[in-house]
Amino acid sequence: MGIKAIHDECDYTAALTLIDRLWDAPAGSPESDQLEVIAILIADYERRQHPIDDPVLLPCWSMSWRPAVSPVKISNPALALGHGFLKC
Template identity: 50%
Template sequence: MAIELKPIRTEADYDEALAELGRLWGARSGTPDGDRLDVLATLIEAYEARIHPIDPPDPIEAILFRMEQRGLTRKDLEPLIGTRARVAEVLNRKRGLSIEMIRRLNEELGISADVLIRPSREDRAA
């Protein structure tokens, strides 16, 4: 039995919507069940975003993640951040990122400037 499509306001609504999503999973796009699946997924996504928002990553964690993805070393960051000592200070959270560092990291590593301008986790705790 299909549930009534309505805004998800409670955990009970959410659980019901997830069960219906499971029932509809794999429905073909453009069919009534496929359309229902799309609408239900949108409602679930909106509820999850409101109830369980995800914070953007910490800027240093984002840099370290991108370094790992690309197999980069600290030495590879020197053209983007500065001297070996400056790279160490930034990655050890002793020095913040300058606007120029943010621009270069954004351009060369593709890390969002929105992430890079955020204070690091240690900065926020202080």
């Protein structure tokens, strides 16, 4: 697949699919170069089409699309109750 500009949501979805396919490309390979270019194009598209007005809310937004179950084991149960975590 050739690299092309991202003009709409269809192009955006295709680029995200390509990112997923190239994610584990070895550093320095042509695939990793392609991954870097696609990531730049995606970041530009997201900045233009899906701006985040309040940067303080960025952690809340990024946590909102993640699965409810985290693979990370919490060693201190008190932290799981919200002590020290950002409330969104």
